[in-house]
Every structure is written in C-alpha cells, then in structure tokens.
Amino acid sequence: MEGQDWKLGYLYVSVANTDAAIRHYTEVLGAKLLWRHARFGAVVAALQWREGDPILLLNDHHPPPRVQPVFVVPNAAAARDRLARIGASSLSPLTDGPTGDLATFEDLDGNPFALIDEAKLDQFLRAVRGR
Numbered sequence: 001m002e003g004q005d006w007k008l009g010y011l012y013v014s015v016a017n018t019d020a021a022i023r024h025y026t027e028v029l030g031a032k033l034l035w036r037h038a039r040f041g042a043v044v045a046a047l048q049w050r051e052g053d054p055i056l057l058l059n060d061h062h063p064p065p066r067v068q069p070v071f072v073v074p075n076a077a078a079a080r081d082r083l084a085r086i087g088a089s090s091l092s093p094l095t096d097g098p099t100g101d102l103a104t105f106e107d108l109d110g111n112p113f114a115l116i117d118e119a120k121l122d123q124f125l126r127a128v129r130g131r
Contacts, residue, residue: 006079009072009121010046010055012114014062018043021058031056068104068112076101076117083115 015021018036022045025031031047034055038044042061048054057070073079080094080103091104091112101117 006071006073006115008054009070009116010057012057012059012062012066012068012070014064014066015058015060016064018045018058018060021045022047025056025058066112068114070102070114070116072118072121073115074118076103076115079103079115 013021022033022036025047026033031049034046034048036043036045042059044060045058047056047058077094080090083103083105084090089106091106092102094101094103096102101120102114104112104114106112
C-alpha cells in the first residue's frame with residue numbers, strides 16, 4: 001500500500017509572533033529549542049520534546065491558525081507524481097527549499113499537507129544540529 005514508507009517529519013505551525021511562541025512552547029510546555037532563523041522576512045524556529053520525536057516548526061509567514069503536517073518520503077518527486085496522477089489536490093509544484101524537495105497538497109477537507117524528500121531533509125537536519 002502506498003504511504004507505508006511515509007513518516008511524520010514535522011508539523012509546520014503558523015504563529016503570530018515566533019519569539020513569543022518559542023517562550024510559550026519552551027517555558028510552559030517543556031519543548032527544547034533546536035534552532036531559530038530569521039530570513040527573507042520570516043522567523044522560523046524548530047522545537048522538539050525528545051530526540052526522535054517529530055519536530056514542531058514554528059513560522060510567522062503564514063497567518064495562524066494553520067498546522068501543516070509534513071511527511072518524509074523516500075522520493076518526493078515520485079510521491080508527488082503518484083498523488084497528482086490519482087487526482088490529489090496539489091497546492092504547489094515540487095520546489096527545492098532549504099529543507100529539501102517539497103510539494104504541498106490538500107486533503108479532502110482542505111487541510112494542507114506536504115511531502116519532503118528524506119535524503120535532503122536528513123542532510124538539512126544534520127546541518128542545523130551541527131552533526
């Protein structure tokens with residue numbers, strides 16, 4: 001069955017103020033801040049509770065409330081092409097972003113979800129973690 005090799009990589013969570021959200025998630029909810037970057041007019045931060053857990057990626061460049069699951073797949077281009085062939089509602093073409101190849105879709109209720117290429121995401125995460 002298609003999708004069995006997908007895993008939840010991170011949740012992309014839109015917030016009004018990234019720094020305020022970082023304080024809330026770390027001081028109130030106990031998350032660890034992995035990194036914070038301000039680029040291209042946006043502030044993005046990665047948080048995690050335990051190593052191996054999905055990452056919570058806070059961003060201030062989409063209006064809240066919005067939570068987008070991002071699924072890690074072995075081959076984002078192949079997964080995107082398959083979803084497009086079976087009629088899934090695509091929101092974006094495959095793009096090469098800082099975390100790797102990414103394609104965005106909508107589920108049946110209009111909720112966004114994304115696919116990201118496993119090899120490029122692993123490379124990105126090693127770089128930001130300094131490993």
